[in-house]
């Protein structure tokens with residue numbers, strides 16, 4: 001693909017905007033927002049999240065035009081809207097399109113999230129975003145964009161690394177060509193499931209790490225949360241059919257460190273507020289920001305029950321977040337948990 005060919009983005013949220021400005025370093029970018037008022041506002045005042053939109057970024061309310069002009073399109077919307085978004089854009093997609101999503105969450109089918117505690121959930125009901133893209137469109141060449149990519153840092157022009165995960169070398173090549181810059185180092189992998197799962201599951205550990213900090217605890221136990229949390233992520237990954245490797249790279253440890261230690265992470269911040277004693281409802285009702293880890297925690301805890309996985313951190317976080325379980329008691333449980341060996345996943 002020539003660097004002159006425009007790239008499309010679905011979703012003018014914080015990560016969509018950050019990626020738009022990054023892509024604009026190499027090519028023209030067309031961003032789809034479903035909100036005509038936002039499009040109008042951005043046409044007049046080209047500021048979003050406190051930064052100017054790059055001159056090569058155009059925000060449109062017309063996805064048909066974007067699909068007509070762009071072959072490579074990055075859907076970047078929250079996981080709970082992802083399938084609905086795909087259904088709305090699929091009439092305009094053709095087999096020649098390439099979809100590279102940037103979403104870090106699960107899709108669930110056949111059960112409403114609110115009913116999960118009552119009805120439970122099984123593996124067949126849980127889908128990754130690449131699975132949803134394949135299920136809902138005629139597009140074949142798909143992939144995922146993941147890695148330590150806190151939108152706030154990217155918007156502020158700070159450097160980072162991303163991972164393009166795809167079964168297709170062509171997707172990797174085309175995406176790398178438009179994403180690589182002096183601000184972003186791009187890695188690639190064919191392990192799509194591992195890279196996607198790492199990005200999804202680390203949000204739960206970031207939530208837990210924020211809880212510990214909000215509760216007033218220090219780095220020793222935060223390190224324990226991140227280390228043992230990585231074990232649980234790998235344990236989940238294996239149970240869902242992935243191997244270990246992605247978890248040790250930029251998409252795994254890399255993103256886990258960024259998200260579980262930064263006050264710029266929405267998941268970490270959400271957990272921090274819970275740790276200071278606010279309830280789930282209080283945090284939810286006063287925060288506009290998306291914390292995918294809350295939804296992921298609901299899904300993974302019930303999936304773990306269904307799969308009979310031993311994931312004590314996930315279980316304790318679930319009880320703290322959704323059942324008001326005291327943090328101190330949960331800490332005691334985890335500190336005295338009979339882990340047999342330190343490293344058990346090699």
Ligand SMILES: NC(=O)C1=CN([C@@H]2O[C@H](COP(=O)(O)OP(=O)(O)OC[C@H]3O[C@@H](n4cnc5c(N)ncnc54)[C@H](OP(=O)(O)O)[C@@H]3O)[C@@H](O)[C@H]2O)C=CC1
Pocket residue numbers: 010011012013014015016033034035076077078079081082084085088102103104105149150151152289290292
């Ligand atoms: N922010 C970050 O640091 C990073 C985020 N991610 C992931 O990216 C995903 C999106 O996050 P983020 O950008 O921060 O979220 P935001 O809440 O900032 O933005 C989400 C955007 O998606 C749009 N949207 C929602 N539903 C639809 C739909 N059905 N059709 C079209 N557009 C829709 C929203 O539009 P509207 O305003 O009209 O509702 C909004 O513009 C998440 O899964 C997150 O985990 C990944 C890496 C970094």
Ligand SMILES: O=C(CO)COP(=O)(O)O
Pocket residue numbers: 104147148149150151203206255258259264265266267268290291292
């Ligand atoms: O995935 C992210 C960083 O890579 C974004 O983390 P938050 O959604 O917690 O802000």
